[in-house]
Amino acid sequence: MPLPLLEMTGISKSFGGTPVLQNVDFTAWAGEVHALVGENGAGKSTLMKILNGVYPRDTGTIRIAGEDVQLRSPHEAHTAGISMIFQEHTLAGHLTVAQNIFLGMEPKRAPGIIDNAKMNRRAQEVLDAHGFRLPASAEVQRLTRAEKQMVEIARALSSASRVIVMDEPTAMLSHRESEELFRIIGGLTERGLAVVYISHRMEELERIAHRITILRNGQRVYTGEYGSVDRAGIIRHMVGRDIHELFPKLNPPAGEVVLEVRGLGDGKRYRNISFQLHRGEVLGLGGLVGAGRTEVARGIFGLEPPVQGEILLNGSPVRFASPKEAVAAGLGMLTEDRKTTGIFPDLSVIHNISIAALDRVVTGPKLKLSDELAQCRELIRSLDIRMRSENQTIFRLSGGNQQKAIFARWLFAGSSVLLLDEPTQGVDLGARAEIYNLIKRIADRGAAVLMVSSDLPELIGMSHRIGVMRNGELAAILQADATGQEEIMRYAALEHVP
């Protein structure tokens, strides 16, 4: 019997007395895609960081192709043939694609002197061999997120990798780019590499994973062939309970039009966008990444004011030159990237909630801190935002709880129109269900919701209607209960729909 390529046995790790991993076993065979799933905090990242030499393990052994390895640093892990592709890009923006691919292992002409020509040539070979249509000489900061990810993968491939760990690799990719990635992964496994694939997206896992390991609370609860357990089973293993319905049943919208846009365009990335948004309605906005969905939401919110068309709020024309004006008019926006444009990491949860509507708790120059505290506490309780203490900085909360706090921010502000951009990105499954319930509650209270999402089941399950964007135009508006993933993809990806 052949040896597994990667064999982690009895791995335990605790931080400051709190066990994060307990006696976890994990093996990966050459040529397999091994899905690693679990809620946030289940220990996936810690396990992979141990594999990558970022954290030392407390106990346990790691073998690569049967040989014991120590992996005391990322460099040692790299030498042992382990590459990791992180969620957040770790590229040097000012350098070229080739320079990034060969960072730290540049081909040398003489000691200390880099052979640029050779480096560019070899980088281009790697890119071409895997069908990445990228020039090796391009500056990385000018690339799209998907292209950056290709560079990361190319970097992993250029070294003698045997095990490649991918952490939520499609989080930032469009549908087409994801397809591209799956094709690349197929190529990797054919060449006998093992791919450890961390993701929450089961549609993807079903397509590419051969085996699955499920972690819960730092323990391995399941390992087996991917097909040996169905979706419900996976969820049950992950959360330790059943989630019967991920999506709550939406009530029909209450009626009158709250927000209407007519012929909206920014002169560059979107044009001629027209739709109506009703009280109590969730309008999904789908399409490929780069189709202009986020830009439309940002345009309405005054972040990058549109130059064409008009916006009507409760029937009167409005034009927001800044988010300040949009917020004052009753709009709220949950931005795509929680870390860079959502949370205030140094501020407490309470201060994060009240920040957009301090005028509600101000008399003269003075903030009424007790009013603020009371109202925020009520929101924290009703949204079930879990934290250790009220003074805890929001930075230390899980992604799902951070996201709930940002919802609380706009509830505190009493927003009547909510623009949600990828509301469940980076949120674990349990919290996702809570966020869906929250969106339903917000709609039931009479707010109008525009929800940009790349997650097709989410679009279909959580919208009344779905607008599909393609190349900066609104290709169709579909009834959510009468459409399916295929129809949405057809409008999103094809030039002409038959």
Add this chain to the structure above:
Amino acid sequence: MKASATREWLKKFLPYASLLVLIVFLSIASPYFATAGNISSVIRQTSVITIMAMGMTVVIASSGIDLSVGSMIGFTGVLGALLIARHEPVFVALLGAIAGGALCGLINGVAIAALRIPPFIATLGTLGVYRGVTLMITGGIPVANLTRDFGVLATGTLFGWLPVPLLFVVFTALLIHFVLDHTKLGRYSYAIGSNAEAARCSGIQLAKYTVFIYVLNGALTGMAGMIEAARLVTGQPTAGDGYELRVIAAVVIGGGSLNGGRGTVLGTIVGALIMALLSNGCNLLGISPFLQQVIIGCVIVAAVTFDEFQRRRVG
């Protein structure tokens, strides 16, 4: 989790613990340290820096920096002295200096917010501008021969024991504490410093509040400039040279972070006191002033290292 909580606690209380250790050590090491005379002199020496550091706390909380405050001390001190020389009452001269400082702050704020120049560069520029203008106004000659009663701002006492500059420090501390914890301006300062883009997305007018923050800092620096002039009983065009570094150091030692989002009035006071006591202690113990600079420099580096180390562990 437990370890991180311990670290957070340590981070919070390290400045206070350091101050306490320093006081205990100096009390034992020098019999003269704990005398009323010495303490009063420490307070007088440190009040100008402490008042300036209060304004800088707000600036740094908003992830800004103001390098021009030292030059503002010279400018506003000369302005106040010129008003005194025209036989204006001390009160009017003080208001004039505050207004002059506010104007400097306004220029800084507008340069940063409207012209979108990074604060470090904008105020590096105005550092030169304000000093140069001051030297041009005075021709490089100190404004002297002022009435003695002007000195009361720095050397006077209330009830025969309470140093007047201490009153200014207490007033400023209460004001800034109120601003930071109980007003929109304070909350927005932390928010802008913690994540400027998120602040914009939350409907905060970055430009407006940035200008407010620098005007507030300028006004307080103007007040400090007047006290400095009173201490010298002269409008020295070169006064305050290099103070910006001591002020920034006080804020950072007191737990403010140059990455923004943090800083408290109490912390800054402790930071200013640590700086003052290090200097006072060195004098009392007969340590050479050359070595003093080395010691204070090391303390600043240690404080920032600790802050960065914390960030990295958390991040």
